[in-house]
Amino acid sequence: MRDSHDPPEAVFADAPWTALPDAALGRAGEVPSMLTSRERRLYVWLATHWARGAGAVVDLGCFVGGSTACLAQGLALAGRDGPVHAYDRFSANESAKEKFLYASGVPPFEGSDTLALAQRLLAPWEGRVALHRGDILDQHWTGEPIELLVVDIAKSTAITDHVAAQFFGALIPGRSVLVHQDYLHNVQPWLPVQMELLKDHFTPLAHLAPHSMCFLCTRAPDAEALKRARTDTRDAGAMLELLDAARRRHALPAADRAIGKMMENLRAHPGLRDAGALRRRLRRSASS
């Protein structure tokens, strides 16, 4: 059994969240989500066992609250108030509604607005959740320290840089955990690029298949470091070099495969910096 004196790398290497009983998830396991059940457990564990109330808990890209519910459930188990600050535009298209909402038992509804649904689904954690609606590019963080930062919104280089500029400077060295939920997603090559540029500020702690990577903040990046770590200004050649360095640094078969695929996609479509556009272009190329 590990204790609070063990180095974070050793704590995370044991993947202690996998031992959480189903009961720990409570009703958070019922909120529709794009998370795997392992990721749900990780979020409950992070908020219950890792967080000590040293800073805020922030969920960027919460969809209808699946990730938020797990974090809020963890805070509730730990007897902390929170709230979890959850950001999203709270809008879903027909295909996301079909695939993630109706398939999970949400009754069909008209339109794309999901805010009322998220509020209803998160009612069991009322008071432990603060929803922030709108385009993330228009949102600004207060500067308050952040202990847990979960990112599933960095679908473009512009958003990736905005998230870093707003939230990364508030992370607490040696304490704050950043989860990049799309880190190994092959249509978001800018994420390993960003973290390679910030390798003196973050160290990888754990990979959760298929795409999530947890990082410990070892040194809070200042404005200068964040400027140097911008992804939006990189051309494909620079990104390929950084991806190759990230791949070698991780020395992990899953990272090797995923980053290799990102490099292939970037070579095929060197100008695309938006995951949706890249995915559509890859589909079109595959079907022609």
Ligand SMILES: C[S@@+](CC[C@H](N)C(=O)[O-])C[C@H]1O[C@@H](n2cnc3c(N)ncnc32)[C@H](O)[C@@H]1O
């Ligand atoms: C993959 S989903 C998040 C899944 C969620 N964490 C869960 O537990 O199911 C990504 C979310 O990011 C949101 N998003 C993407 N781009 C955004 C933007 N520019 N502003 C606000 N929200 C955005 C989408 O609305 C979507 O709900």
